[in-house]
Amino acid sequence: MIQRYTPSVYRFCARMLRDDEDARDAAQNTLVKVIRNLHRYDPERKFSTWVFGIARNTAIDEQRRRRFTTELGDRDLADTRSSPLEETSRQERAERLHEALGQLPPMYREVLVLYHFEHFKYQEIAETLELPLGTVMNRIFRARRRLRELYEAAELPEAPGVHGVVAGAGG
Amino acid sequence: MHVHDDLLRRFVDGALDDEVAASVAIHLDSCSRCATRAATLEPLALAFAAVDDPIVPAELPHDILTAIHAPPVPVIEPTLGAELGLALALAAAAALLVVLTGDGPALMVDAAAAMGGASAAFGALSLDLVEPGAALLGLSLGAALLMALGATRDLLGRVFSPGRV
Numbered sequence: 001m002i003q004r005y006t007p008s009v010y011r012f013c014a015r016m017l018r019d020d021e022d023a024r025d026a027a028q029n030t031l032v033k034v035i036r037n038l039h040r041y042d043p044e045r046k047f048s049t050w051v052f053g054i055a056r057n058t059a060i061d062e063q064r065r066r067r068f069t070t071e072l073g074d075r076d077l078a079d080t081r082s083s084p085l086e087e088t089s090r091q092e093r094a095e096r097l098h099e100a101l102g103q104l105p106p107m108y109r110e111v112l113v114l115y116h117f118e119h120f121k122y123q124e125i126a127e128t129l130e131l132p133l134g135t136v137m138n139r140i141f142r143a144r145r146r147l148r149e150l151y152e153a154a155e156l157p158e159a160p161g162v163h164g165v166v167a168g169a170g171g
Numbered sequence: 172m173h174v175h176d177d178l179l180r181r182f183v184d185g186a187l188d189d190e191v192a193a194s195v196a197i198h199l200d201s202c203s204r205c206a207t208r209a210a211t212l213e214p215l216a217l218a219f220a221a222v223d224d225p226i227v228p229a230e231l232p233h234d235i236l237t238a239i240h241a242p243p244v245p246v247i248e249p250t251l252g253a254e255l256g257l258a259l260a261l262a263a264a265a266a267l268l269v270v271l272t273g274d275g276p277a278l279m280v281d282a283a284a285a286m287g288g289a290s291a292a293f294g295a296l297s298l299d300l301v302e303p304g305a306a307l308l309g310l311s312l313g314a315a316l317l318m319a320l321g322a323t324r325d326l327l328g329r330v331f332s333p334g335r336v
Protein backbone atom coordinates (compact mmCIF):
# COMPACT_ATOMS: atom_id res chain seq x y z
CA MET A 1 0.00 0.00 0.00
CA ILE A 2 2.78 2.43 0.97
CA GLN A 3 4.79 1.47 -2.11
CA ARG A 4 1.76 1.86 -4.31
CA TYR A 5 0.53 5.23 -3.10
CA THR A 6 3.73 7.04 -2.11
CA PRO A 7 4.70 8.13 -5.66
CA SER A 8 1.30 9.49 -6.64
CA VAL A 9 0.67 11.15 -3.27
CA TYR A 10 4.14 12.71 -3.35
CA ARG A 11 3.65 13.97 -6.92
CA PHE A 12 0.32 15.47 -6.00
CA CYS A 13 1.76 17.18 -2.91
CA ALA A 14 4.78 18.43 -4.86
CA ARG A 15 2.55 19.97 -7.51
CA MET A 16 0.28 21.52 -4.94
CA LEU A 17 2.97 22.80 -2.58
CA ARG A 18 5.78 23.38 -5.10
CA ASP A 19 8.44 22.69 -2.53
CA ASP A 20 10.29 19.39 -2.13
CA GLU A 21 10.52 19.45 1.65
CA ASP A 22 6.91 20.50 2.15
CA ALA A 23 5.84 17.81 -0.32
CA ARG A 24 7.81 15.17 1.58
CA ASP A 25 6.24 16.17 4.87
CA ALA A 26 2.75 16.31 3.40
CA ALA A 27 3.12 12.96 1.63
CA GLN A 28 4.47 11.31 4.77
CA ASN A 29 1.75 12.77 6.97
CA THR A 30 -0.88 11.72 4.45
CA LEU A 31 0.18 8.08 4.41
CA VAL A 32 0.60 7.93 8.17
CA LYS A 33 -2.96 9.25 8.51
CA VAL A 34 -4.20 6.76 5.93
CA ILE A 35 -2.68 3.80 7.77
CA ARG A 36 -3.82 4.96 11.19
CA ASN A 37 -7.35 5.67 9.99
CA LEU A 38 -7.93 2.62 7.82
CA HIS A 39 -10.78 1.60 10.13
CA ARG A 40 -12.60 4.78 9.08
CA TYR A 41 -12.43 4.02 5.38
CA ASP A 42 -15.87 3.62 3.82
CA PRO A 43 -15.67 0.72 1.33
CA GLU A 44 -18.47 2.32 -0.67
CA ARG A 45 -15.92 4.85 -1.75
CA LYS A 46 -13.05 4.28 -4.13
CA PHE A 47 -9.90 3.88 -2.07
CA SER A 48 -7.76 6.26 -4.13
CA THR A 49 -10.29 9.08 -3.76
CA TRP A 50 -10.22 8.58 0.01
CA VAL A 51 -6.41 8.67 0.02
CA PHE A 52 -6.28 11.79 -2.17
CA GLY A 53 -8.97 13.45 -0.09
CA ILE A 54 -6.62 13.06 2.88
CA ALA A 55 -3.64 14.17 0.77
CA ARG A 56 -5.50 17.26 -0.28
CA ASN A 57 -6.44 18.23 3.28
CA THR A 58 -2.92 17.53 4.47
CA ALA A 59 -1.45 19.67 1.70
CA ILE A 60 -3.82 22.50 2.62
CA ASP A 61 -2.71 22.21 6.26
CA GLU A 62 0.91 22.23 5.18
CA GLN A 63 0.26 25.28 3.06
CA ARG A 64 -1.27 27.09 5.99
CA ARG A 65 1.51 26.04 8.31
CA ARG A 66 4.26 27.31 6.08
CA ARG A 67 4.25 30.27 3.80
CA PHE A 68 3.09 29.33 0.37
CA THR A 69 5.60 30.13 -2.34
CA THR A 70 5.02 30.42 -6.04
CA GLU A 71 8.66 30.59 -6.93
CA LEU A 72 10.15 28.41 -9.59
CA GLY A 73 13.06 26.20 -8.88
CA ASP A 74 11.83 23.07 -7.19
CA ARG A 75 11.88 20.59 -9.98
CA ASP A 76 14.02 19.21 -12.70
CA LEU A 77 12.09 19.47 -15.92
CA ALA A 78 14.80 18.22 -18.21
CA ASP A 79 13.93 15.47 -20.63
CA THR A 80 16.89 14.13 -22.56
CA ARG A 81 14.77 11.91 -24.77
CA SER A 82 13.83 14.77 -27.12
CA SER A 83 15.89 16.39 -29.84
CA PRO A 84 17.48 19.77 -28.95
CA LEU A 85 14.94 21.72 -31.03
CA GLU A 86 11.99 19.85 -29.59
CA GLU A 87 13.60 20.15 -26.20
CA THR A 88 13.62 23.94 -26.35
CA SER A 89 9.96 24.27 -27.07
CA ARG A 90 9.10 21.43 -24.75
CA GLN A 91 10.99 23.10 -21.92
CA GLU A 92 9.40 26.41 -22.64
CA ARG A 93 5.94 24.90 -22.59
CA ALA A 94 6.72 23.05 -19.39
CA GLU A 95 8.08 26.17 -17.72
CA ARG A 96 5.16 28.30 -18.80
CA LEU A 97 2.69 25.75 -17.56
CA HIS A 98 4.59 25.31 -14.32
CA GLU A 99 4.54 29.02 -13.70
CA ALA A 100 0.89 29.39 -14.69
CA LEU A 101 -0.13 26.53 -12.40
CA GLY A 102 1.78 28.16 -9.58
CA GLN A 103 -0.29 31.28 -9.92
CA LEU A 104 -3.60 29.46 -9.84
CA PRO A 105 -5.52 29.44 -6.57
CA PRO A 106 -5.09 26.03 -4.89
CA MET A 107 -8.76 25.14 -5.38
CA TYR A 108 -8.27 25.42 -9.13
CA ARG A 109 -4.82 23.87 -9.17
CA GLU A 110 -5.90 20.72 -7.34
CA VAL A 111 -8.61 19.80 -9.85
CA LEU A 112 -6.25 20.27 -12.79
CA VAL A 113 -3.46 18.33 -11.11
CA LEU A 114 -5.81 15.45 -10.35
CA TYR A 115 -7.22 15.36 -13.87
CA HIS A 116 -4.22 16.11 -16.07
CA PHE A 117 -1.37 14.62 -14.04
CA GLU A 118 -2.91 11.95 -11.86
CA HIS A 119 -5.43 11.02 -14.59
CA PHE A 120 -8.39 10.90 -12.27
CA LYS A 121 -11.79 10.63 -13.86
CA TYR A 122 -14.13 13.58 -13.34
CA GLN A 123 -16.32 11.54 -11.02
CA GLU A 124 -13.29 10.52 -8.98
CA ILE A 125 -12.35 14.17 -8.54
CA ALA A 126 -15.87 14.87 -7.32
CA GLU A 127 -15.57 11.99 -4.87
CA THR A 128 -12.15 13.16 -3.69
CA LEU A 129 -13.39 16.68 -3.04
CA GLU A 130 -16.75 15.41 -1.76
CA LEU A 131 -18.58 17.78 -4.09
CA PRO A 132 -21.35 17.28 -6.69
CA LEU A 133 -20.04 16.56 -10.18
CA GLY A 134 -21.66 19.70 -11.64
CA THR A 135 -19.85 21.86 -9.09
CA VAL A 136 -16.57 20.16 -9.88
CA MET A 137 -17.05 20.62 -13.63
CA ASN A 138 -17.76 24.29 -13.08
CA ARG A 139 -14.56 24.56 -11.06
CA ILE A 140 -12.56 22.70 -13.70
CA PHE A 141 -13.86 24.95 -16.47
CA ARG A 142 -12.95 28.06 -14.51
CA ALA A 143 -9.59 26.58 -13.67
CA ARG A 144 -8.79 25.79 -17.30
CA ARG A 145 -9.88 29.22 -18.47
CA ARG A 146 -7.74 30.93 -15.84
CA LEU A 147 -4.82 28.64 -16.58
CA ARG A 148 -4.91 29.48 -20.28
CA GLU A 149 -4.84 33.19 -19.49
CA LEU A 150 -1.93 32.75 -17.10
CA TYR A 151 -0.12 30.52 -19.59
CA GLU A 152 -0.38 33.16 -22.30
CA ALA A 153 0.80 35.84 -19.91
CA ALA A 154 3.56 33.76 -18.32
CA GLU A 155 6.94 35.43 -18.43
CA LEU A 156 9.94 33.20 -18.46
CA PRO A 157 12.98 34.12 -16.40
CA GLU A 158 15.32 34.04 -19.41
CA ALA A 159 15.01 33.81 -23.18
CA PRO A 160 13.81 30.30 -24.10
CA GLY A 161 16.57 27.96 -25.08
CA VAL A 162 19.29 29.94 -23.36
CA HIS A 163 18.38 29.10 -19.81
CA GLY A 164 15.55 26.79 -20.55
CA VAL A 165 15.69 24.27 -17.76
CA VAL A 166 14.20 25.19 -14.45
CA ALA A 167 16.78 25.37 -11.68
CA GLY A 168 17.65 22.00 -10.29
CA ALA A 169 18.85 20.42 -13.52
CA GLY A 170 22.34 20.18 -12.20
CA GLY A 171 23.74 23.63 -12.43
CA MET B 172 -23.51 6.90 -28.77
CA HIS B 173 -20.59 9.34 -28.53
CA VAL B 174 -20.40 13.04 -27.83
CA HIS B 175 -20.53 14.97 -31.09
CA ASP B 176 -17.78 17.41 -32.02
CA ASP B 177 -19.59 20.64 -31.32
CA LEU B 178 -20.71 19.58 -27.86
CA LEU B 179 -17.24 18.25 -27.09
CA ARG B 180 -15.65 21.52 -28.19
CA ARG B 181 -18.00 23.49 -25.98
CA PHE B 182 -17.23 21.13 -23.13
CA VAL B 183 -13.49 21.75 -23.53
CA ASP B 184 -14.09 25.50 -23.78
CA GLY B 185 -16.12 25.38 -20.59
CA ALA B 186 -19.13 26.78 -22.37
CA LEU B 187 -21.69 24.25 -21.06
CA ASP B 188 -23.83 24.67 -18.02
CA ASP B 189 -23.03 22.50 -15.02
CA GLU B 190 -25.65 19.80 -15.59
CA VAL B 191 -24.84 19.23 -19.26
CA ALA B 192 -21.15 19.36 -18.46
CA ALA B 193 -21.65 16.74 -15.76
CA SER B 194 -23.42 14.38 -18.16
CA VAL B 195 -20.65 14.81 -20.76
CA ALA B 196 -18.08 14.22 -18.01
CA ILE B 197 -19.80 10.96 -17.03
CA HIS B 198 -19.57 9.82 -20.63
CA LEU B 199 -15.90 10.80 -20.94
CA ASP B 200 -15.12 8.93 -17.74
CA SER B 201 -16.25 5.69 -19.35
CA CYS B 202 -15.42 6.25 -23.02
CA SER B 203 -11.72 6.41 -23.81
CA ARG B 204 -12.43 7.33 -27.41
CA CYS B 205 -14.30 10.54 -26.52
CA ALA B 206 -11.87 11.26 -23.69
CA THR B 207 -9.00 11.12 -26.19
CA ARG B 208 -10.87 13.38 -28.60
CA ALA B 209 -11.48 15.86 -25.80
CA ALA B 210 -7.83 15.75 -24.81
CA THR B 211 -6.72 16.65 -28.33
CA LEU B 212 -9.02 19.69 -28.26
CA GLU B 213 -7.43 20.98 -25.07
CA PRO B 214 -5.22 23.95 -26.10
CA LEU B 215 -2.69 23.20 -23.37
CA ALA B 216 -2.52 19.46 -24.07
CA LEU B 217 1.08 19.74 -25.32
CA ALA B 218 2.08 21.83 -22.34
CA PHE B 219 0.63 19.30 -19.90
CA ALA B 220 2.46 16.55 -21.75
CA ALA B 221 5.72 18.50 -21.56
CA VAL B 222 5.78 18.64 -17.77
CA ASP B 223 7.73 15.81 -16.22
CA ASP B 224 6.73 14.18 -12.97
CA PRO B 225 8.41 15.38 -9.78
CA ILE B 226 11.10 12.93 -8.71
CA VAL B 227 9.94 10.95 -5.72
CA PRO B 228 12.67 10.73 -3.03
CA ALA B 229 13.87 7.11 -2.98
CA GLU B 230 13.88 6.89 0.80
CA LEU B 231 10.37 8.28 1.26
CA PRO B 232 8.52 4.93 1.52
CA HIS B 233 11.03 3.82 4.16
CA ASP B 234 10.64 7.09 6.07
CA ILE B 235 6.87 6.69 5.98
CA LEU B 236 7.09 3.14 7.34
CA THR B 237 9.38 4.37 10.10
CA ALA B 238 6.95 7.16 10.98
CA ILE B 239 4.03 4.74 11.04
CA HIS B 240 5.83 2.35 13.37
CA ALA B 241 7.23 5.05 15.62
CA PRO B 242 5.63 4.86 19.07
CA PRO B 243 3.20 7.67 19.73
CA VAL B 244 4.77 10.61 21.54
CA PRO B 245 3.99 10.09 25.26
CA VAL B 246 1.99 12.81 26.97
CA ILE B 247 3.78 13.73 30.17
CA GLU B 248 1.30 14.20 33.01
CA PRO B 249 2.88 15.65 36.17
CA THR B 250 2.57 13.14 39.00
CA LEU B 251 2.20 14.01 42.67
CA GLY B 252 5.71 12.70 43.24
CA ALA B 253 7.12 14.94 40.52
CA GLU B 254 5.28 17.96 41.91
CA LEU B 255 6.46 17.20 45.40
CA GLY B 256 10.01 16.81 44.18
CA LEU B 257 9.79 20.12 42.34
CA ALA B 258 8.47 21.93 45.42
CA LEU B 259 11.13 20.38 47.60
CA ALA B 260 13.87 21.12 45.11
CA LEU B 261 12.79 24.77 44.83
CA ALA B 262 12.63 25.22 48.57
CA ALA B 263 15.91 23.43 49.15
CA ALA B 264 17.69 25.32 46.38
CA ALA B 265 16.62 28.67 47.77
CA ALA B 266 17.60 27.65 51.31
CA LEU B 267 20.95 26.27 50.22
CA LEU B 268 21.75 29.39 48.22
CA VAL B 269 21.09 31.67 51.17
CA VAL B 270 22.92 29.47 53.68
CA LEU B 271 26.02 29.03 51.53
CA THR B 272 26.33 32.67 50.49
CA GLY B 273 25.16 34.25 53.73
CA ASP B 274 27.87 35.58 56.02
CA GLY B 275 25.76 37.77 58.28
CA PRO B 276 24.42 36.87 61.72
CA ALA B 277 23.03 33.34 61.79
CA LEU B 278 19.52 34.45 62.67
CA MET B 279 19.23 36.75 59.67
CA VAL B 280 20.65 34.12 57.40
CA ASP B 281 18.20 31.54 58.65
CA ALA B 282 15.32 33.97 58.30
CA ALA B 283 16.36 34.86 54.76
CA ALA B 284 16.72 31.18 53.93
CA ALA B 285 13.28 30.39 55.32
CA MET B 286 11.78 33.26 53.33
CA GLY B 287 13.57 32.08 50.22
CA GLY B 288 12.30 28.57 50.65
CA ALA B 289 8.79 29.71 51.40
CA SER B 290 8.67 32.11 48.49
CA ALA B 291 9.98 29.40 46.17
CA ALA B 292 7.31 26.99 47.37
CA PHE B 293 4.54 29.57 47.08
CA GLY B 294 5.87 30.72 43.77
CA ALA B 295 5.63 27.16 42.49
CA LEU B 296 2.15 26.94 43.94
CA SER B 297 0.95 30.17 42.37
CA LEU B 298 2.32 29.14 38.98
CA ASP B 299 0.19 25.99 39.19
CA LEU B 300 3.34 23.93 39.09
CA VAL B 301 2.34 22.04 42.21
CA GLU B 302 -0.77 21.04 44.10
CA PRO B 303 -1.39 22.82 47.45
CA GLY B 304 -0.74 19.63 49.46
CA ALA B 305 2.52 19.06 47.70
CA ALA B 306 3.57 22.67 48.25
CA LEU B 307 2.80 22.47 51.96
CA LEU B 308 4.69 19.23 52.32
CA GLY B 309 7.56 20.62 50.23
CA LEU B 310 7.63 23.69 52.45
CA SER B 311 7.79 21.53 55.59
CA LEU B 312 10.54 19.38 54.16
CA GLY B 313 12.36 22.49 52.97
CA ALA B 314 12.18 23.92 56.50
CA ALA B 315 13.54 20.68 57.94
CA LEU B 316 16.37 20.73 55.43
CA LEU B 317 17.03 24.35 56.27
CA MET B 318 17.35 23.53 59.96
CA ALA B 319 19.73 20.69 59.16
CA LEU B 320 21.84 22.96 56.96
CA GLY B 321 21.83 25.67 59.61
CA ALA B 322 23.06 23.18 62.20
CA THR B 323 25.77 21.95 59.82
CA ARG B 324 26.91 25.49 59.12
CA ASP B 325 27.08 26.31 62.84
CA LEU B 326 29.10 23.16 63.40
CA LEU B 327 31.46 23.99 60.53
CA GLY B 328 31.80 27.54 61.87
CA ARG B 329 32.89 26.23 65.23
CA VAL B 330 35.32 23.73 63.69
CA PHE B 331 37.05 26.09 61.22
CA SER B 332 37.20 29.38 63.17
CA PRO B 333 37.89 28.49 66.79
CA GLY B 334 41.01 30.65 67.16
CA ARG B 335 39.60 33.91 65.90
CA VAL B 336 38.80 35.08 69.33
Ligand SMILES: [Zn+2]
Nearest residue numbers: 173174202205
Ligand atom coordinates in the same frame (compact mmCIF):
# COMPACT_ATOMS: atom_id res chain seq x y z
ZN1 LIG C 1 -17.78 8.19 -26.50
